[in-house]
Every structure is written in C-alpha cells, then in structure tokens.
Amino acid sequence: MSRIGKLPIEIPSGVEVKVLPNNIVNVKGKLGELSQSLRDGITLELTDNKIEVKRANDEKSLRALHGLTRSLVANMVKGVSEGYKIEQELVGVGYRASHSGQMLDLSLGFSHNVSIELPVEVKVVTATERGKNPLITLTSYDKQLLGQVAAKIRSLRPPEPYKGKGIKFANEVLRRKSGKTAGK
Numbered sequence: 001m002s003r004i005g006k007l008p009i010e011i012p013s014g015v016e017v018k019v020l021p022n023n024i025v026n027v028k029g030k031l032g033e034l035s036q037s038l039r040d041g042i043t044l045e046l047t048d049n050k051i052e053v054k055r056a057n058d059e060k061s062l063r064a065l066h067g068l069t070r071s072l073v074a075n076m077v078k079g080v081s082e083g084y085k086i087e088q089e090l091v092g093v094g095y096r097a098s099h100s101g102q103m104l105d106l107s108l109g110f111s112h113n114v115s116i117e118l119p120v121e122v123k124v125v126t127a128t129e130r131g132k133n134p135l136i137t138l139t140s141y142d143k144q145l146l147g148q149v150a151a152k153i154r155s156l157r158p159p160e161p162y163k164g165k166g167i168k169f170a171n172e173v174l175r176r177k178s179g180k181t182a183g184k
Helices: 060-081 143-155
Strands: 016-020 024-028 033-037 042-046 050-055 084-091 096-100 103-107 114-117 123-127 135-140 166-169
Touching: 016 042, 024 060, 033 060, 042 060, 050 060, 060 143, 084 143, 096 123, 135 143, 143 166
Parallel strands: none
Antiparallel strands: 016 024, 024 033, 042 050, 084 135, 084 166, 096 103, 103 114, 123 135
C-alpha cells in the first residue's frame, strides 16, 4: 500500500468537501473553491473531519495514482484554508519589478520591459528596498497554478551560474562556477 496514499487528510474548520456523482471532488473554503476529477478505481471516503483515499485493486496504474490523488486533494484542502506563497528575487543591476492590478511589469536588461498578465486567482505584490534585490511575492489558493506562473516568470531570465544574475526563488541555492580566472 502507498505510504502517502494511506495517510488520512484532516479537514480544517471552514472547509467543505463534496464528492460529486461523476467522480469529481469539490473543495470549498474561505479563500476559494477548487475541483479535481478522480480516475476510475480511486474513491474518497469522507468521515467526521477526515478524508481517506481508497483504490479498488492493486493494479500498477492505480497504485501509481493512489498517492498522487491523496497529495492533490491535500493540496486543495490546504490551499482553500491557508493558501500558498512564492517569493522570487530579481538579481542584477537595473532589474526592476512593478505591478498594477494583475499586470506584472519587469525590467530585466532587455531593450524593452516584459509585461505579464497574471490569472485572477494569483495575487502579486512587488517590493523594492534600497540596497536589496527587488522581490516579487505571488500568493494563491491553487498550488498548481501558482507554481506554473512562478516558473513562467523565472523562465524569462533564469539565473546564470557565474554572477547569479536573473530571477531566482528566494530560498533557492544556486551552484556557482568560478570562471576562467580561477584556473590560473
């Protein structure tokens, strides 16, 4: 049995979980509402304030989906109750970030500024302090969408290994190269 799949999911107060007839799980909380379709053979059992993910048999495909389904549902429950946050740092001379509503405007050393329109579910805050790198803070209740948006922003200027210039996650540790002067 899957170690992750057999763990029960605690439902915090204020979160409502429903399993719809066409095998779709719907989770509603104070931050928003998410839904996920379940594969055939995977079922959810709702007890007092716990969710247990069950599988019909021990087929290889169902064993693979057992832990995945449990993780997806747990992420949905945590997302609608607490939410998720990702911070990104702009490292480089002249790199700036600003936002107005759902538009994120980035100055990344190109000949033009890069503008990104963010989904409605993702909230953005930019901060620039003197002497520190500009910071982009993304928050959302949808972990999957938040990670996708953060990866899209990072792909505009990934950090390079020599000076570390680019967009990096705030807690990311980069492997640095010494350059050609280190060999002498």
